[in-house]
Amino acid sequence: MSDLPRDDERDLVERAKRDPRQFGALYDRHFQQIYRFVYSRVREQTAAEDVTSEIFMKALKAVPRYQDTGRPFAAWLYQIAVNAIADRYRTLRPSSPLEDFHDLSIAGPPLEEEAAHRDEIRRIWALVEALPVQQKTALVLKFQEDMKIEDIAVAMGKTPGAVKLLIHRGVSRLRDEAGTLRPAE
């Protein structure tokens, strides 16, 4: 989520609501994270560009009606993104394996141990892809986008409790599918 202080962000949003020409500042703040999220879901640059365009166009059109619920503006953008990606998924499946896009550089352990650890993370994220869409979305927003549960709830149009349930079910299913895990150190 953006590091922008809430008051500053609220001010930017209010300005954009009054005059959509001020939307550029919000775009600048949030483009990178939204694009990254979209790319992680569609995993093809052209498709990511298409979906990102759609998200921000929709956001621009809707910003005059945006209601501040006390949650970050980004949560609202993620909501649009989740829906846009869902629309996309109806006609397009991801074409590349997820593990290609995860940064697994971990400092510390010996090389062979590090390699094994990386493989394990790749395997887990590959399993995420096979989860039901709602569980997958909740896990991605939580663990990849580092969002708070309440913000995920906004993005997914669900209650925080429902999000927690999705996360719990998703992670539990991963455990069942992953089998034995390496012990924590």
Place this chain on the structure above:
Amino acid sequence: MSMQHDPELDDVLQDQELRQLADLLRQGRMSEPPLDDAFRSALRRQLMNRAWGMGETSAPWWRKAFEPAGLAWAGAAVGVILIAAVVVFTAISNPGTDTRQVDVTSPMSDQSAVKLQQPILVMFNQAMDHPSTEAAVQITPATTVAYSWQANTLSVQPTSGNLAPNTQYQVTIGPGAKTATGQQLAAPKTITFVTQPPPAPSPSPSPSPSPTPRGALTGQHQLASVPDGISIVMWSPDSSIVYFTSSKGALESVPAAGGNVTVLAADGVTSAALAPAGDQLAYVRNGKIEVLAIGSGTTSEISPTLQPSIVGWAKHGVVWAAADGVYVQAVDGPVKLASLPTSGLVVSLSFAPDGAHLAYTQDQSLQLLDVVSGKSIALGLSGARFLGWSPDGTGVMYAGAQGVVIYDVGGKNTTALPPGEPGWSSQDGILLGSDTDLWQVRPDGSSLTKLADGTYHLPVWAPNGIAFTYVRGGALFSASAPALPPKSSPLDSAASVVNAFMQARKGQQADKAAAFLDDSGKQSYSSSNGGLNLLVTGDPSFSRYYVLTQEITGSQPDTAQFVVRIVLSHNKLDVSTYEETLTLVRTQGSQQFLVDQAAAGPLLSLGRGAEVVSVDVSPGTVKITFDSDLMPATVPAGVIILDSKGKQVGGNPEYANRTVTIGGLELKPGASYKLVVLSTVQDVGGNNIAAEYDLTFEGPGDSHGGDKHKDQSPAPSPRVSTSPSPSPTASS
């Protein structure tokens, strides 16, 4: 691995194994995906265009006028009534309403070097409603403007006076603009143009050839009639006597002012050289070397073992070339200094004035022998023809495919001049004679000037750099040439090289661009060394460049540093930019600047906040020009200069007309400084600079009278070119 604790998940993942899984998921954060900056910028522009339409419909002028919001509804209601009344009145009273589509044009549209001292003109094809049209104007970069009308033309004048230099402007007329009859624009119309660099503080010498000055040559007179032809011409050191040999081998002299011809050797002379002091004349005659003491008229003889072909003078005395090498006459006889090749047909042509080098041919290859090291190098391509030397022997001239090529013996690089028979003066003027005209030019290709029409063969300068001889129609003539314009300042000379270098890169001419690099510079742009890209290909494309700052940073040799900003465009719109810092060093022989070092900064997206477009460095003051009008309150804390230890230097920044001036500086020549523009600096639109901007520069050195700073027009230098280089180049 250590586990990260997320309190939010305490009640969700109570099982240790689930938490461990969550931790693994968190460690697999996604790396930054591939991102096309052009897409990012294009989407932003698309959004802003769309926002314009929305902004106009959602925030009409009367609503703004009645803000705060409590008055807006009342204002809107009044506005609606008023507009309705106007519409009804217009419909009734003016049945011939103009319903043509609104066309918006500008003479500046798509122009690339728009003058700074003018307003932006926006022309409509019909009468417009002034308030709504003015309210619909949006300008990037953020600029405070005033409006005025003349008939159907809107004049948009920056209140700071001029347009910003080196800047792409986008002037959008939003759909809120209405005609006088109330018709709205069908869609926003954007006018795009790029402004010229800032004006130079003093006039620069023109790189263009000068027109023919009438009577430019003076004192033309015939010295001698030589119907057999002339092969060698030499001047005495005091420029009073001319020595020459006829094609039949007679060695003669004549006073430069005119007078009787004196025969020094009646025939058989095949090579001759005057001692640097002018007191002795050595020549090859009938297989021997004769040395004539000019004062006494006595002749001594040297008898080499092998027949000499040509003679010259080195600091130790007479040198000559024979079939197997170069010799000098020592006390106890000839001593061999260097060997010549034993294979092929080897013909010695000429010794350098200092005797340090010998030009010769080996079959079709022109070679340069370093007499001290004994090593030879090839000059030019096969068939290159030797033409002459610089007075100090550090430059060799030969005929290349396109014209005269100067090879710099010290710097090992070449400079190309137009074709002609060259003669190089002590004042660094080169005459270029031919059957039809006579030109004069500097060794670096600058100051090309036509002196006269007519036949001027074998031009040879007198040591005084004023008089010269030439051959026309079987006779030897003398004349005086006007002095060349003053030499360009080092900074001007370096700037012309930078412009030619960048023009070649912009034109995707890798070979031409590489000719402006010395060996070290070629390393900087070597693809095999992970160097910079000499050519920028793909999309966004290299659309323009400009010099951000330039200064002389050293002398002996002259050294200049330029920061050049390369602008990349997509669909004619500037989307990103990066800077290259070029260090140029003047070569010894041709005196031409070449790029010696290059470094590139990061790629930056455009269109977000103000940009620095010019930096003017002098010892006491640094002026930073932005493309946008700034919020003055954000300037003092946001624009600073640091010394090499990170300590802030200079007084408080002063801001006026897009320019921040930091005075009270005492910049030390050669010391490193950094200009820092913090992201807290805002333009008048309230946009912060996208990211902190840093520019490292050196304290200006002795400029030799040159200007410390002057942005150059990126115009190519006509008739000044460089020879192709076979060196490898990098391209992206």
